[in-house]
Amino acid sequence: MSQAKTAKGFWPAFNQRKFLDDWVMLLAALGIFVLSAVFIDNFLSPLNMRGLGLAISTVGIAACTMLFCLASGHFDLSVGSVIACAGVVAGIVIRDTDSVALGVSAALGMGLVVGLINGIVIAKLRINALIATLATMQIVRGLAYIFSNGKAVGVMDERFFVFGNGQLLGVPVPIIITVLCFIFFGWLLNYTSYGRNTMAIGGNQEAALLAGVNVDRTKIIIFAVHGLIGALAGVILASRMTSGQPMIGQGFELTVISACVLGGVSLSGGIGMIRHVIAGVLILAIIENAMNLKNIDTFYQYVIRGSILLLAVIIDRMKQR
């Protein structure tokens, strides 16, 4: 009771804290953007803005559903492999059938199946998500190499390039899809029982179970959707590169997770909002873009990216104290 009273007494202060908790990373992203715009030549040039938007798109799309995995207290390491395999599958099917629709469907179907397997293994067989998705990560990567014989699968059909290189009112299609994903999954998390149950499972799985949440089914859906959306990101990437490449996206899963955590999504579940994801994705992409414009050596970029990830995890830890 005393706690509730304190909160009431300091209501404005509490509110301020909540405001900061919710928005600080998005403000940080904005700050970094402004700083880059001021201090780096060509940062605001249309060409660079376009490049930045495209860089955000692949990570951003996958991060939307990674948010659900993390919010439920799990994570998924297989997404990088799914991206590569989806591109390869799309490429092969389009080459062999001359049907873009069939190719894209096959790629998305592959992602869905991988996600379903992840979800069933984690939810029903109670295998740790780290182990389960580490295994599927390697299996799916292997399949991508096997399907493609280890070589990039080129696509000639121009209709396929709409996903990666098309434009709508001057805005590249991948960016439009990313923004739609942000809106859709943000809505899903807040305004559906599926989203709220995801948060409840991450917040306290035992309590969610006793409250009547269908924990297993929710988890399976989370991973299945994540597989599907990962494949969508893979299709878009393949379309941009006009080929499905089996070696692409190595380490991508960690970029996606670090973007989420950097934005404020908790690794231990129960805390996460779409604005966290947007902030994290923006910060990572802007810093990388700025480093490229500044011609910072790739070797140093690794160190800087790693430091940012470490910082993100430490912040996550300190927030729980």
Added chain:
Amino acid sequence: MTAAALRFDAIGKTFPGVKALDGISFTAHPGQVHALMGENGAGKSTLLKILGGAYIPSSGSVQIGAQVMAFKNAADSIASGVAVIHQELHLVPEMSVAENLFLGHLPTRLGVVNRGLLRQQALACLKGLADEIDPDEKLGRLSLGQRQLVEIAKALSRGANVIAFDEPTSSLSAREIDRLMAIIARLRDEGKVVLYVSHRMEEVFRICDAVTVFKDGRYVRTFEDMSSLTHDQLVTCMVGRDIQDIYDYRAREQGEVALKVDGLLGPGLREPISFQVRKGEILGLFGLVGAGRTELFRLLSGLERASAGSLALCGQALQLRSPRDAIAAGILLCPEDRKKEGIIPLASVAENINISARAAHSTFGWLLRDGWEKGNADRQIQAMRVKTPNAAQKIMYLSGGNQQKAILGRWLSMPMKVLLLDEPTRGIDIGAKSEIYQIIHNLAASGIAVIVVSSDLMEVMGISDRILVMSEGALAGELPRERADEARLLQLALPRSRA
């Protein structure tokens, strides 16, 4: 060597929203076995955790001899010669007995473990305590009693002068208990301070030289002369008579049988359990820790599957495969451990209230309706009088009593036939307690069957129409309200010493 006396001086411990200990002062003398008694939740374990350095007291201090101890962690406590032998032993089953004895300070030569010396030292350690144990044996292969002896040997090897036992006999056989008693007597004769926490009266009378009784986190009294103390005096002291009537019991109309349990068996139950509860009835379920009450609730709430027996709800046979089945049928559980099983701490009060009922109030079952979400949360917060600044407040910032009321609000949003309450007022202050009793009465009066599990004798007697007593995984007896008194209930609840 004789140890110095152990003194607790005005120890207080507050957790957010709960006062676990309040002004505990007493002295345990060397050469004595000093028992700590009290009902569940009286604060005995919290005190041992403070002694062991796991908790830092909010006020007061622990003194050994003339020295004030300020334990910051377990290592401080061990270094000062204190050993707490917990119910769950702190040993590594996969390592050898000798390694367990000297974990953290293994004898080494140039950084390499000196196996010969380790064995020698371990043998010396076990000598006189458990000569039959081979130091090279893997600890996991020993019986529970032997493991406990290893833990005691470990404590003695570190020079412990204050040794506290927390329910040491709860999983021992009769012969192992005899042996433990002999060892405790020896420790006493060597002049050590021995604290002994137990529910078992006969052990306390057998081995202890003094008893300190706690109730609701407060010191009640210390008996120094065991020979003039009777069983009944001790029980009366533990229960405490000076509680005003906060239960507000009113007789109610009872309807037909709501839930019929027939020969139910499952994990944690020793014998099949059969009973029934009527609409409008409040059925108390009393027993000590480990009696199987929570296990029975896990079966009734679908969390665990029954291995035998059947359930019937309002005359209809019922199969429970998951908590969802029980909830769909209208059997709703407020779990014992609110933090672990009840609330979703990071979520808002509204979220915690709406989580179960929302599926029935959403478009297509999954699209939330904003109006219902807000309306239901506010309605339940008002009806249950949950004290919260607003519905968006995170529930972890509420007191235990208000969290419990929010969970009751969660179930009141649902169609309810049977309400299962597991220790509904544990850790809740007296004001919120009486509010919760009123809610329980009103629910029963509206025709809901209520089953209340409680270790609090006064609570069980105060609110129940009828009381079932469980002991060691079986039903030990049934008493109607009129015939229930402390002596009868405790008599039924106390475990018979195992042969």
